[in-house]
Amino acid sequence: MPVNKRAEPEAEKKAQLMAAARQLFVQDGYESTPMGRIAKAAGVTPNTIYWYFEDKDALLLAVLDELFQENMATFLTVARKPLAEQLLWLVQTLRGFSRLISTVHARVRESKPVDQWHSQFHSIVEQLFAMQLPQEMTQAAIAAEVRIAAFTVEGLVTHVLDDDAVRLTCQQLASRWARA
Amino acid sequence: MPVNKRAEPEAEKKAQLMAAARQLFVQDGYESTPMGRIAKAAGVTPNTIYWYFEDKDALLLAVLDELFQENMATFLTVARKPLAEQLLWLVQTLRGFSRLISTVHARVRESKPVDQWHSQFHSIVEQLFAMQLPQEMTQAAIAAEVRIAAFTVEGLVTHVLDDDAVRLTCQQLASRWARA
């Protein structure tokens, strides 16, 4: 007849595992953090993780989803500012997860789920920018400009550059879209 | 007194190893090709590779250098054409090595030698483009435009896109640099 026997419901344990994985993935990178280290940080045995997650990729995707949700909310806040500022905010935010981003790109080829997540992420971000570009542009031009912006953001995030270079590149990029 | 005892001088054996590695790295990717497979393709035992190369990274760098030298020559041929065409050529050529490029980006963080190779590669390609941009632009603007171009090329190379999208993006990118 008891309903809440366990001190830790399944969801909570899963959250602990994700918190440990997230911290280590962001700090040390996905490839450089063995399952054993995540397990130890969460106080379990490595194989226990497999009761909650299918494999290491599933853990990665769960972490990515969490990070996306958390930061999407505040991005929508920034979405009313000038485009150059939006770009700069996006780059600075993503820079905090640059190792994770490199990992996603590396694993797009090896893992279908990672590939799907990556495609979806691009779609959302690119659409958010597309709707802000001048209406006078052709659809093809808008699509091209959005790709240029997306790839530039990725480059700024994953390459080592000083803040000035990042800022100037965002401004130069946005200067093209001055409304007619 | 004999001078050329061996049927296969060291350089030749090394070249064989590099040819095997190159083929497999390009086809299957660096992470997905074990040293054992390279060894088998070259007709030796895995540990033999370590007599010729310090480690797997050294093999990778040797292959990268080879590819760079081979393609640099024909790039200089293309360098007299319009910028949009140069970009398109660069993207299409690099697309043949997209897995290798993803690997380089992933390993920049883990391997100092790979990081240095990557930086040097960027420097050379970016300078080649910088000198072709309109003289009227400020140094800062040129630097920003070159970064935008480099990152867009990288994005076009590493993401899945149809040929039309690639072509349109290169044109749109170059349209900005129309000489005043």
Place this chain on the structure above:
DNA sequence: ACCTGAACACCGTTCAAGT
């Protein structure tokens, strides 16, 4: 349902030993 100890398969690399 939840977790563990032990094992498996795979991989890069090393090393003592051979020619």
Place this chain on the structure above:
DNA sequence: ACCTGAACACCGTTCAAGT
């Protein structure tokens, strides 16, 4: 100088067994 067989350390994952 050049190459090998055997071993080492490490890793993701599985599985039979425990509670």
